[in-house]
Amino acid sequence: MGRERTRRWLYILLVIVPCLIGSVWIVRWQDEQLQRQQLEETRMFANIHRNDLDRFLAETTARLETLALVISKHTDIKENIHDVMKQMEKQDVRFERISFFSESTSPAMQLAEAIKQPMFTDDKTATIVTPIIDEQTKRAIGFLVATLRTDYMKQRMEIIYPQASFRLYDEKGNELFSANNLRASEETVVVHLNQAPWLIEANVPPVANKQRVQAALPYVFTFIVAVHMIWLFIQYWLLKRRTMMERMETEAQKLELVGTLAASTAHEIRNPLAGIKGFIQLLSEKHKDTESQLYFSVIQNEITRINDIVNEFLILGKPTVQKFETCDLNDIVLSIHPIIESQAHLHNVVYSLQCARVPLPIRCYKDHLKQVVLNLAKNAIEAMSSGGQLTISLAKQDGWALLHVSDTGSGIPKHVKDKLFQPFVTSKQTGTGLGLVVCKRIVDMHEGAIDIHSIENKGTTITVRLPLRQEVG
Missing domain, CATH: 3.90.20 (Hemagglutinin Ectodomain; Chain B)
Structure with missing residues (x-):
């Protein structure tokens, strides 16, 4: 019951909470991405509207300048100027009304006369004042005042991008018209026209749920x-x-x-x-x-x-109090060298011993370590039924004394490798399955480690690591 409750709390802490936090973060991150996308899209369409309005105003201004030039060259047209303008209003959908003034009546006309170029008024209407310049006197002989159709410009904006709200302002901030009156958003995009002192303000549309x-x-x-x-x-x-x-x-x-x-x-x-x-x-x-x-x-x-098996049983039991002493591992192995050599000779095995060139002082119980070496050597010799090479080598590595027992025998079967240190597990027909268990028990008592590397039909190498102590005085 307690384990199930712990598992449930771990699931909540490691799965539910991260999923909730991660989902909220993903939604916020995705919302920012969509908002940024909406911003870029709105800016793009605001630039499209600006280019469209610039082209619209450029064409309109050019049309008025052409009409003004024709009137300045043909003075007889002045008598029918109102008819010409009425006809022009009907033919060109850009004009709402075109008027003719013979004298300057507003600051916009005065400025247009001074610079001899069309001017946009600042009277909250989309109006263009175009001076009619006499070619000889270079003075204004009249003015064409054209009011543009804002509904026409508004309709063009609404068709191109209906998702965002657009507003057109003059140079004094007066709103000329607005398109797509949608819900206001906190973010806006502003672009300035090139053909007129106007600006387009666009509201970035909010992201829908x-x-x-x-x-x-x-x-x-x-x-x-x-x-x-x-x-x-x-x-x-x-x-x-x-x-x-x-x-x-x-x-x-x-x-x-x-x-x-x-x-x-x-x-x-x-x-x-x-x-x-x-x-x-x-x-x-x-x-x-x-x-x-x-x-x-x-x-x-x-x-x-029977006596040997009984001795192995005794080591498997609780370890008795032993008097440890500092000994050289080289001397321990050399003391049982003749026994191993005779056994190897008896089984037609070539045996070689390679002692370390430096002392290997360890704190140990000598008889137990002798039993470890004898057991490992005995197993190696029995693994080479048709003869082979047995090598025992000693070395020093950092703070460890290393004992290597190598043979060229049949190796350890795969199904036995994972159970080597379990009691009564053996691949021999007459084995008790206690030899390696006893060896590991003794090595553990000496705070060491035992490793086995074996390849079937190629041989086995067993490495025993024992911690070094102070050298023998």
């Missing part, structure tokens, strides 16, 4: 899926780790149980075993015939084998 959802939904969905995949990976990792810990705990309990049982049983076996061994020796001295001696030798060998 539906548009937000449609844009953010794929990213939110992808983010949620990614977070859940990470959660599943974490769950898998935790489950794998928990399984491994439970397996290690089970193995430790199994080893402890086996060790306790083995130690208690071994003590009980050794007492009668000693008596049997003594009586066999007495019988062997009494019966000297060849057949009896053969039987006695077989019994003695089997008793010796």
Whole structure:
């Protein structure tokens, strides 16, 4: 129940909360992207409207200047000027009204007369004042005042981009007209015309909620899926780790149980075993015939084998208090060198020993380490049934003493590699499966480590690492 509650809280903290925070962030980020896109789009269409209005005003101004030039050259037209302007209003949709003034009646006319160019008035209307200049006197003989159709310009704006609101202002900030009166937004775009002292102000349209959802939904969905995949990976990792810990705990309990049982049983076996061994020796001295001696030798060998197994059982039990001393690992291996050499010679194995060139002082119990080396050497020799090469080498690496035991035997099968240090697991027909377990137990007692590298049909290398201590005085 507690584990399930913890898992539920972890799911909330590692999945639900990040999904909520991430989704909000994605929506805000996507909203900013859409708003920026709307801004750029509005600026683009504002420039389009400016170019369109500039072209519209340039054509209109050119038309009025042409009419003014014709009137200045043909004075007889003045009598019918009003008819000409009426006809022009009907033919050209850009003009709402065109008037003729013979004298200057406004500041705009005075300025147009002074600069001899068309001028835009500032009376809140889209009006152009065009002077009629006499070619001989270079003075204004009249003025054409044309009021433009703002509804025509407004209609063009609304057709091109109906999503945004546009307003046209004169140089004094008077609004000439507005197009697409939509809901106002906080962001605006302003562009200035080239043909007139006017400016276009455009409101950037706000992003619709539906548009937000449609844009953010794929990213939110992808983010949620990614977070859940990470959660599943974490769950898998935790489950794998928990399984491994439970397996290690089970193995430790199994080893402890086996060790306790083995130690208690071994003590009980050794007492009668000693008596049997003594009586066999007495019988062997009494019966000297060849057949009896053969039987006695077989019994003695089997008793010796039982005694070795009992010793291994004792080490599997709870470690007894041992007196550790500082010894050179080179000397420990050299002391059992003749035993290993004789065994190798007996099994047609080439044996070589390479001691370190420097002392390897370690805090240890010598007899236990001798048993480790003998067990590893024995396993290596038994793995080379048809002969081979056994190499034991010693070296110093940083703060460690290294013992390498290498053989060219059959190697360790794949199905056994992962269970090497479990009791009673062996690939030998006559093995007990306790040799490597005992070796690891002894190495662990000495705060060391044991590693095995094996390739089938090529050989095995076992490395034992032991921490170095102060050199022997």
